[in-house]
Amino acid sequence: DDEIHVRQKVMLVDPEEEAEFDREFRALMQESLDSRKLELRARPTLNMMIPMNVFEGQGQGHGSGRVSEGESGDEGTEYEEGGGRKEVQVKVLVKRGSKQQTRQMLIPSDCSLVQSTKQKEAAELEE
């Protein structure tokens, strides 16, 4: 009966509140975008090289990549979750001050981010 009690408390989304929130959300998004367009007359310089050690195993020497729950194994491996959804491990490249670090993370294999990598890998294999 605990669950029934909880379900009774569920409220519906008020359409007017929702519209109002939506409006504010989009306004904020647009303002963010526009403010950047105005602000950056000078285009930023790029510093987007991928540090070589990213390719060498577990990113030694630059802070150990944190390993997310229950995974081990090599990169690029696909994991099957309880629900049957596949996940793939990626490295997230971040900066700590001026230092580059990587962190490991699982993302769903149907995410557009990994899709393209996988397609290319497949294409390369075929060649």
Place this chain on the structure above:
Amino acid sequence: EETGDDESYEYGKGDFMEHACKYCGVQNPACVVRCNVPSCRKWFCNSRGNTSGSHIVNHLVRAKHKEVCLHKDSPLGETILECYNCGCRNVFLLGFISAKTESVVVLLCREPCLNVNALKDMNWDLSQWCPLIDDRCFLQWLVKVPSEQEQLRARHISAQQINKVEELWKTNPDATLEDLEKPGVDDEPQPVALKYEDAYQYQNVFAPLIKLEADYDKMMKESQSKDNLTIRWDIGLNKKRIAYFVFPKEDNELRLVPGDELRLRYSGDAAHPAWQSVGHVIKLTAQEEVALELRASQGVPVDVNHGFSVDFVWKSTSFDRMQGAMKTFAVDETSVSGYIYHHLLGHEVEFQMVRNALPRRFGAPGLPELNASQVFAVKNVLQKPISLIQGPPGTGKTVTSAAIVYHMAKQGQGQVLVCAPSNVAVDQLAEKISATGLKVVRLCAKSREAVSSPVEHLTLHYQVRHLDTSEKSELHKLQQLKDEQGELSSSDEKKYKALKRATEREISQSADVICCTCVGAGDPRLANFRFRQVLIDESTQSTEPECLIPLVLGAKQVVLVGDHCQLGPVIMCKKAARAGLAQSLFERLVMLSVKPIRLQVQYRMHPSLSEFPSNSFYEGTLQNGVTINERQSPGIDFPWPVPNRPMFFYVQMGQEEISASGTSYLNRTEAANVEKIVTTFLRSGVVPSQIGVITPYEGQRAYIVNYMSRNGALRQQLYKEIEVASVDSFQGREKDYIILSCVRSNEHQGIGFLNDPRRLNVALTRARYGIVILGNPKVLSKQPLWNGLLTHYKEHECLVEGPLNNLKQSMVQFQKPKKIYN
């Protein structure tokens, strides 16, 4: 793994871990992020609960916060989310991209980094930019959504509760949801009244409202810190260091103005120690670049340009002066005359004539001839202890005010005090009064002394510096020394200050008229002055307590000038506004049946343009002081649908459009048509300074500016010189041609800002030669006033559609207007 369902955790008692979601209490580290705004630092989870966005997104949107940090026990560890390339931390702009060949991903901002061409040559795949916030929720693989079980156990917060608690946090960041139930929190403050028993009751009503507004203002400003600023250094004429940087506008709520105090910070690096300095804004450019004059010139890291932060330094001065004025009003019997005292409180008082000899002529030297309604106003005002003058747009309010002040000053009642809420209005008035030959001193706030002014020669600080008598040479010498060295020895500084104060006093006392803002009338430099005659211009744009500041210096004769059919004072705190703080003293006096004297001849608008405003806002009493011929622009070839009627309503059916990314909210068609109209004007020989584009929303304003300079058919510079601004910032001003882009046409929400008749009045009465309105008649016609406007345009065959070079009358059907409930 076992958490145990019987765990006696008391939800809703504020007994949470620090990182529990402030809305619902979920505390799984993988599901929460911290808002990274220094004044906030609250945690929120990524579940939606009963709202359309996840809790963290709800918070960011409602609080207008934009930076977050992940939990230390989350997969990525304690990480502030930022653009890998430029360090931008605005989560609304961030998204992931991945490397072309490796399983490496990185956060990158959409603008500008994602669009940097050089990136295409690198190893990154730009085709799959994956926004951090997707469907109003953080990417669920980055910040997990709490499990169903966790959500069921969490507090079920509604969107309304979220709004309320966010509102509460603006003034009390430590408030909890439980505080919403506490008595008093949700209570509305006591509303303003028409009449008051005494000045103590008056103070009891207004003091809490001013406090609310002050608290809100403080919270707003102090949460506006900005990081990663790029500074351009310069040196001012007074040898002071000036920092130039871009301070992007966040929303409609906060606008930087000259005189604002900001703190500039640098956190230091290997070669520079940490540094900070306070300064005043002395200039704002159209490109939103701010010039900040620093107080101290020493130790400024001028060889560094990047990585600066800026905070607002909130000052309570103006609110303190309002509170002070109310107190003086209550306790000091000499603050205002008995007649004024009772009248302001709404008591019945027997009418008193002011016994002063009337001049034979009511005009004043140096001013244009007065028309009949202006003469009537001057004559009336001079005989009455309290009067209201209503000046509709373009009716010569300033000239009339200057003539009144001229005659008052000639009556020998002592110095006249002239105020207005805004510096711009004070400057205009000071200039006109000075033209009559009276001796005028314009008193500026100390923080604005470096701000350039069109009446600099009238300002007190200028007059002190340029006083050229031998006895002042000591002050002059010390001033020179100070300018050269930046500072004086402490004994010299003492001497300098004393001399300066004495000189200031002397100059002020010898003036016929002192001009300052209402808040400026509370300046300590005027503390020992008494003013029997006070004129306040634009008084309908100031709050009552603000108006009181100049009055309590001994007022016996008060003239309030304004127009209650145009915009009133800006009140940020909704609660205070609802309680009536937005109602001006002028308006209350009108309700107490003090009849305003209306100036009736307008000299601004082409007669076709004044017709609708006159009928809708001024009972048809507005007469035209300009003829059609005087408002014809020879040689300007613009496709007005009806010759001699330089106006049209341009039907825009382009709905608000959401871009493919689902993030953009705009009326692009309208913006594109604004550009076309502007271009047509420019091609026909109109110069940029003659054109004003009015648009209600900051987002659209920025979009139009950007769109015109990128897509404009003519030289970019031309478009940059065109002023695009809100209705509010056009109040009190005029342009030859106005283009009004209504932008919003939202079926659920109504028409927002355009609902206020006073704002529509202001928007419609800025143009001298011609006006073009862009909007969606289907939506606008639901509002009665807009329905009237549309009908007016239609009847005059000025409701059109189609391409600009082939405008056709529109047959669009209007909707029935809804009744207004007030």
